[in-house]
Amino acid sequence: MSTLQRIALLLVIIGAVNWGLIGLFQFDLVAALFGGGEQSGAFARVIYTLVGISGLISLSLLFKPSEEMADRTEPETE
DSSP, X not given: OOHHXXXXXXXXXXXXXXXXXXXXXXXXXXXXXXXXXXXXXXXXXXXXXHHHHHHHHHHHHHHSOOHHHHHOOOOOOO
């Protein structure tokens, strides 16, 4: 997994946690931290955009063959 994919995955996880907070408590953490409590804050919009782009990058992980599985050898039978 490349560094870009790891960063993208981290941002997707942050976005998922944020959506969970919105769903459970009607609290938007990103907006509260970066936008003054509104989703229209400029920096909050940048974060939302980065999370969205990260989701698109992370789609490639879904269709990428697992390199770890290719490196594994089958266990020896006794």
